[in-house]
Amino acid sequence: MVSEALTAERVLEATEEVLRRYGPSKATVVDVARALGVSHGSVYRHFRTKAALREAVTQRWLDRTSELLTPVVDDSAPAEERLDRWLTRLFEAKRHKAGGDPELFATYSVLTGDMSAVVDRHIGDLVGQLARIIEDGRREGVFASDSVGFPTEAARAVFQATGRFHDPAYAAEWSRPGIDEDFAAVRTLVIRGLRA
Amino acid sequence: MVSEALTAERVLEATEEVLRRYGPSKATVVDVARALGVSHGSVYRHFRTKAALREAVTQRWLDRTSELLTPVVDDSAPAEERLDRWLTRLFEAKRHKAGGDPELFATYSVLTGDMSAVVDRHIGDLVGQLARIIEDGRREGVFASDSVGFPTEAARAVFQATGRFHDPAYAAEWSRPGIDEDFAAVRTLVIRGLRA
DNA sequence: CAGATGACAGATTTCAATATCTGTCAGTCC
DNA sequence: GGACTGACAGATATTGAAATCTGTCATCTG
Structure with missing residues (x-):
C-alpha cells in the first residue's frame, strides 16, 4: 500500500x-x-456506526480539557490555592477554546448535546479532580469537614455552582464585559462556602 | 358591537x-x-409587530414568577432564613411550571431565547430582590460585609451560582433523581459563602 | 484470508415550487 | 371619526420529488 x-x-x-x-x-x-x-x-x-464515531471524537476532545487540569490537582500547593487555580484554569481553557475557534466549539457543543453518556463521564472526571482537592483541603483543616457532605458531594456542588463558567450552553456570555468580575465573585463565594 | x-x-x-x-x-x-x-x-x-406581541406575553409570564417571590423578600424573618426560602421557592416555582405543563414551558423557553432585553429585565428584578435580602443580612451581622462586594454583586453571584436550579436551559435536569440533594448542597454552599 | 470495495435498500436531507404569513394602508362600517 | 377590514407586496414556511447518506454484505485484491 x-x-x-x-x-x-x-x-x-x-x-x-x-x-x-x-x-x-x-x-x-x-x-x-x-x-x-x-x-x-x-x-x-x-x-460500527456514525454515532460511535462521533462519540469517540467527542470523548477525545473532552479528555484534552481534563488532562489540562491534572497538573493543578497533583500540585503540592495549599488546597485553597489549587481550587482557585483549578476553577480559573477550567474557565480560561473553555473560554480560549470557545473564542479561538467558535465554529469548532459550536460543533462540539452540538455533538455533546446528543451524548449524555460521554458527557457524564467527562463531568465525573472533573468532579473527581475537584473532590481530590477538597479532600486535601479538609485534611489541611482549611475546608470544613461537616457542612456540605462528602468530598464528592461538595465537589458536585462546586462544579454546579460554577457551571455558568464552564458549561458550553453559556459560551456566548464568556465574551461579555464584566464576565471576569462575575467569575471572581462566584469563585470567591464558593471557596468561602467551603471554608472551615 | x-x-x-x-x-x-x-x-x-x-x-x-x-x-x-x-x-x-x-x-x-x-x-x-x-x-x-x-x-x-x-x-x-x-x-406594532409580532415580536412586540411575543415580548409582552413573555414579560407577563416572567413577571408572574417575580411576584410569587416578593412576599419572601418583604417578610420579617431573619435574612438567612428568607434567602433559603427565596431560593427554594424559586426552584419549586420553576420546577412546578416546567413539570406541570412541559409544552408551554418549552414554548416560553424558546421565546425567552430571542428576547435578551425582557430576560435581562426579569433577571434584574430577581437579583434586586436577592440584594435586598442580602443587605438585610449584612445589617443583621449574619452576612459578611467585606467579602463578595456590594449587595448587588453578591446577589448576582448567588443568582448565577444557583443557575442550574432556575435557568430554563436546565429544565430537563429538574426531574432527575438526586436533584433535591444537589440543590440542597449548592444552596448550603452559597449561603455559607455569604456568612460573616 | 485480512482488509478494502462499491452496489444496494431504506432513511434522511435538499431544493424549488407553492402556500402561508407579516405588516401596511386605502377604504368600510357603525 | 375611531375601530375594524381585507387586498396586497415581500418575507417566511411547507411540501414532496429527487438526491444523498447510512449501514450491510457479497465480492474482490494483494
Whole structure:
C-alpha cells in the first residue's frame, strides 16, 4: 500500500477535520472517507456506526480539557490555592477554546448535546479532580469537614455552582464585559462556602 | 358591537392560548386573530409587530414568577432564613411550571431565547430582590460585609451560582433523581459563602 | 484470508415550487 | 371619526420529488 495503514486514530483525525470544515449537520461518513481516500465501507470497519464515531471524537476532545487540569490537582500547593487555580484554569481553557475557534466549539457543543453518556463521564472526571482537592483541603483543616457532605458531594456542588463558567450552553456570555468580575465573585463565594 | 371590546389584555390572553396550542414555531398572528374572531389587522392595532406581541406575553409570564417571590423578600424573618426560602421557592416555582405543563414551558423557553432585553429585565428584578435580602443580612451581622462586594454583586453571584436550579436551559435536569440533594448542597454552599 | 470495495435498500436531507404569513394602508362600517 | 377590514407586496414556511447518506454484505485484491 502506498499510504499509511488505515487506523482508528487516522479516522478520528479525519473526522475532526471534516467536522471543523462542514460542521455537525453537514459532516457525513462519506466526507470522512473521501478525506482519507478510502470508501465509506472502510470507515465502518473501525466504527460500527456514525454515532460511535462521533462519540469517540467527542470523548477525545473532552479528555484534552481534563488532562489540562491534572497538573493543578497533583500540585503540592495549599488546597485553597489549587481550587482557585483549578476553577480559573477550567474557565480560561473553555473560554480560549470557545473564542479561538467558535465554529469548532459550536460543533462540539452540538455533538455533546446528543451524548449524555460521554458527557457524564467527562463531568465525573472533573468532579473527581475537584473532590481530590477538597479532600486535601479538609485534611489541611482549611475546608470544613461537616457542612456540605462528602468530598464528592461538595465537589458536585462546586462544579454546579460554577457551571455558568464552564458549561458550553453559556459560551456566548464568556465574551461579555464584566464576565471576569462575575467569575471572581462566584469563585470567591464558593471557596468561602467551603471554608472551615 | 356584540362581543366585548378588543383590548390589549384580550389579545394577550388569546396569544397565550394560541401559543399553548400550537407552540412557538407554528403560532401566527393570523391564528391569534382567528381565536379572537377578528381580522389580523386588528391585532396590529394593539401590537406594532409580532415580536412586540411575543415580548409582552413573555414579560407577563416572567413577571408572574417575580411576584410569587416578593412576599419572601418583604417578610420579617431573619435574612438567612428568607434567602433559603427565596431560593427554594424559586426552584419549586420553576420546577412546578416546567413539570406541570412541559409544552408551554418549552414554548416560553424558546421565546425567552430571542428576547435578551425582557430576560435581562426579569433577571434584574430577581437579583434586586436577592440584594435586598442580602443587605438585610449584612445589617443583621449574619452576612459578611467585606467579602463578595456590594449587595448587588453578591446577589448576582448567588443568582448565577444557583443557575442550574432556575435557568430554563436546565429544565430537563429538574426531574432527575438526586436533584433535591444537589440543590440542597449548592444552596448550603452559597449561603455559607455569604456568612460573616 | 485480512482488509478494502462499491452496489444496494431504506432513511434522511435538499431544493424549488407553492402556500402561508407579516405588516401596511386605502377604504368600510357603525 | 375611531375601530375594524381585507387586498396586497415581500418575507417566511411547507411540501414532496429527487438526491444523498447510512449501514450491510457479497465480492474482490494483494
